[in-house]
Amino acid sequence: MKMWKQGLSLLIAAFLMTSVLSPTASADYFPKDDEKSNHASNIALIYTGYYNPDNYDGVKVGDYNKDQFLPYVGYLNEQGVAEDYFFDTFLMLTTQSPYKGSLARYYDWVAGSKPGTLQDWKWAMDRMFEKGLQLDGLEEAVEQVGADLNDPGKKVNVYLTMPFPDPQCKDFGDFNGDGQVKNLESLDTRKELNRWYIDTMTDRFNQRSYKHLKLSGFYWLQEDLDTGVPGEKESVQYTAECLHQHNMRLGWIPLRDRQTENATFYIDDLKLVKYEGMKQAPDYAIKLTSAIPAMDVGAVWTPAVENKSEKDAQGQLVTVEAVFSSSEPSVIEITPEGTLKALQAGKAVIRAAVGNIEAESKVVEVSPWRFNQLKGADSIIEMDPGLKNPVIRDPLQGGKQYVVKDGSNIKVAHKYNERYDMWLVFDHFGANKLHSFYEWRLSPNEGKEVSPDLKRASSVLQGEGSDWIGP
Known part of the structure; x- marks a missing residue:
């Protein structure tokens, strides 16, 4: 099963909406396919920034064409034909440009970095519209998968990167053509920059007349909000309001305790009070x-x-x-x-x-049998707190193995100890139906070698509880 390629991080996303006027953030999460998230359910995080090929054996890591997108748009069989859909939303994440200006907040301790300028922002903007790559590549991939599944009108959601307008930048450049180099210390200037960026990117997206892509929102790149910086909260709020006028959303993955919260993609969460000392979201x-x-x-x-x-x-x-x-x-x-x-x-x-x-x-x-009374050997599995169970200690090393494939189900059997064989089972699993590790099973066998009979009685020792995939 052709499922993923190197260089892509995946985000299975939940959603949170809060009012821009609310003094505190809600702890309620949106269900999948909710109108308020523009119907995003499963998001693939696509790193499209600049990554020096000299550091990656000449590979252009941030370039995504149709073939690279295909296994994320659809479940592909061995012939490369889609059997079902995969991710429905794609977050195009541009974190850096070749000009080394920061697209997020500038930190002086980052070697070789500097506050981002118009040159960096324009590179990030042009990056999305390279011929045959990024949005073009995704468009072609969705078209092919839709054709495979007899669904020619298939569309996926797209979130584009919203760079951080950093007030530390005093010589950003002339983005509006009035001949003046802009100082981003001014909140009004930052607001004007944010609107210019959204309007320009939206216009360019619409001019491409993509048939299979829907621009659903922008992703706020800076992962924290410094309430000590004058106007920072207002800058984010204004950006969300601009997007609402286009029927789009502002997405954000917050930084908390120096670690980004896993698998949580927030929408229009502007006050952020919940993440400043309040209790964790329920898990x-x-x-x-x-x-x-x-x-x-x-x-x-x-x-x-x-x-x-x-x-x-x-x-x-x-x-x-x-x-x-x-x-x-x-x-x-x-x-x-x-x-x-x-x-x-x-x-x-x-x-x-x-x-x-x-x-x-x-x-x-x-x-159909008692899981603690295995058939064949009539041996009781007695669990105790000290992990002294004879089933899970003294495993044998090496030896013969058998592999049996039955449809999508694959069993790998080996002699585990003197009383049992262990089977490693692989199959489609979880809400996303990924083909991955499914469970361990034990089957009685007091012989010296593993038994080739994989249809005899067995018992679940441990089932896998997650269908997460990531980098």
């Missing part, structure tokens, strides 16, 4: 009755949802009310009391919603 996770996500037929479990960002006075994670759902009600039913009832063998994704925030999902298997 909900489902807690099952057993640490091993495998149920017997007829078993009933009582799940819970914990907020991993909040602890009580005793240091325990806080439990919250949630509404549960099952992807396969015929396998695992959600009872009126909110419990999980195993009905027949199979697998189901268990999800939970706390208000409009979705918790981390869990994949649970229902086995």
